[in-house]
Amino acid sequence: MTSIIDKRLVLIITCLTAFTTPFLSTSVNIALPTINAEFAVPDQALLNWLVTSYLLVSAIFVVPFGRIADRYGLKKVFVTGLFVIVVSSALCAISGSIFMLIAFRAIEGIGAAMIFGTSMAILTSAYPQKERGKVLGIYMAVTYAGLSLGPSLGGFIIHFGSWRLIYAGIAVYALLVALLAVRKLADERSAAEKGQFDLPGTVLYGAVLVSLILGLSSLQEMLGIALFGLSLVLMAVFFGWELRQANPVLKVSVFRKNTVFMFSNLAALINYSAIGAVPFMLSLYLQKIYGLDALTTGLIMIVQTVLMVAFSPTAGKLSDRLEPRIVASAGMAICAIGLVLFAMISPETPLWLVVTSLIFMGIGVAFFSSPNTNAIMSSVAKSDFAVASSMVSTMRMIGGILGLGIANLIFTYFMGHTEIPATGPYDLLMKSIQVAFAVMAGLCIIGVGLSLARGNLRKAEVTPIAHAIKKS
Structure with a gap:
């Protein structure tokens, strides 16, 4: 090829x-x-x-x-x-x-x-x-x-x-x-090592994911908290098992020895968690509090997606010239600005400010996601490309579910287990939305730090070559 x-x-x-x-x-x-x-x-x-x-x-x-x-x-x-x-x-x-x-x-x-x-x-x-x-x-x-x-x-x-x-x-x-x-x-032909497939590790991994995802999706209930706790226990057992295997289903060594890979995946998890609940919360705000119909709400919210589609190729190309961590961190910071603006919305907020916040989100996600994916995929050896590709998808799925879980937890804290009323007043709903957006903004700010902490990809690539030259 x-x-x-x-x-x-x-x-x-x-x-x-x-x-x-x-x-x-x-x-x-x-x-x-x-x-x-x-x-x-x-x-x-x-x-x-x-x-x-x-x-x-x-x-x-x-x-x-x-x-x-x-x-x-x-x-x-x-x-x-x-x-x-x-x-x-x-x-x-x-x-x-x-x-x-x-x-x-x-x-x-x-x-x-x-x-x-x-x-x-x-x-x-x-x-x-x-x-x-x-x-x-x-x-x-x-x-x-x-x-x-x-x-x-x-x-x-x-x-x-x-x-x-x-x-x-x-x-x-x-x-x-x-x-x-x-x-x-x-x-x-695969360049990866051969050996017995890690079936027990695969079963453990599946158990971790089932309990984690089901737990995150219902954190506001006792069963959800119990499942989330179980997932943490199973996760510890899983990592302990994987570290002892010659051919693990998840190469934990890639995380331990590769800071670019580890911090890039953590940054992805945080970013997808921060943006995962935005459509849910913004849809409630525009329809319940702002009083717009579903069609108008959809047309407004598509602004973010259009910008994500438009700017992703540009952001990816930029990460070929600059360090991916710089571009991705800038994207995460732009997302944080958009979320801070969302945290300040109220029933009197003008619509242009909502659209402005979506513009920040669309550009921010585009400038984070492509460069961050580039960093993840380029930080591993060819024999680990598929595992790296898998981790990108896993972070996206878990992050989205975690974001919704956090939002539901905040909504339950302020509103209890009651349904959202068909008619106002929506004071508690508005408070829930504001706090949830503020928490997501805080996550993005933490994510900027993790994104910057990953180190330089170019340096990570040069080091193995330098060692090879030294040995020869």
Whole structure:
């Protein structure tokens, strides 16, 4: 994959999949009322599992499949993931009950995990380090486009057809991408060490993720606190096990010996936690307190996404010229400014100030995400590209859930377990939103410090070369 044509084909194929997986994550949200009506769902919690099953399974399997890909080949796992998406999406389209649909959505999550764990690794392998920021920026832009177009395009399909057409369309789309990948992606032999696969570590990792995600999603309840505590205990057991393994499912040594990789992932976790609940809180503010309808609210909120899509390639390209930590830290600081402005909103805040805050957020996320991903992917050896790619996706998923968990905890503290009233007054809701935004701004400020603390990527790259020259 060294020629210009080959590199561009790799970029096209990985970007096509970068649209698919986030689209599958968000498009189902708009279909929930229609699915509820068709299947006469007996328990509303089952509808939540349509979303949760996909995200939970993706989070559990992304690191193990990244490790498998590092050992046995990126293309094999990537293409298999696409075909899993094809089959599971087709089964979703013909589901006869809510339980079948949840099960097939979980299988979709397995396919998504295979893609999450390999797509950025394939892209990083195809491009030299001096061009990675640019192409990863394009990749991130397409990812954000998939996230934002999921509800709107899904709504369009449902309006003129059926929710089943969403899954049928994805099945056809993924099949075409899979066939293109089979023909055009080069087979790469893994450079990773061979040995027995760490099945106990994989099971432990899955248990950590299940308890952590379920706990974070319900922190305002005792069960959620208990699950979160259990996840911390299991995490300690997991890391203890991994440190003793010759072929661990998660190479903890990469975190211990590589400060750029460790702090870049921590910065990503904090950034995604800080921005994860912004759509939820801003939607409540604009509709409940400001009195706007859902369509107008959506049009206002898309400002952030448009800027994320527009500036991600530029930010990624800039990180090829400057130290990624400088660009990413600046992006995190811009996010903090946007969140501070959000923390100051009130029922009397002019709409232009809300839009200004969204502009800060959109530019800030773009200038953080692409350079930070570039730092993560470029800080490890080629044999660890898939694990690095997996960690990027894991930080994004856990961060988003953690942000929502923190927001729900704050809302529960001020409002109790009561539902948000259909009509005002909304004093407690406004207070909850302000405090939540302030906490998120504080997280971003901490994140700036972690982002700066990672050290210089260029220096980290030169050091191994210097050692090699010294030995020779």
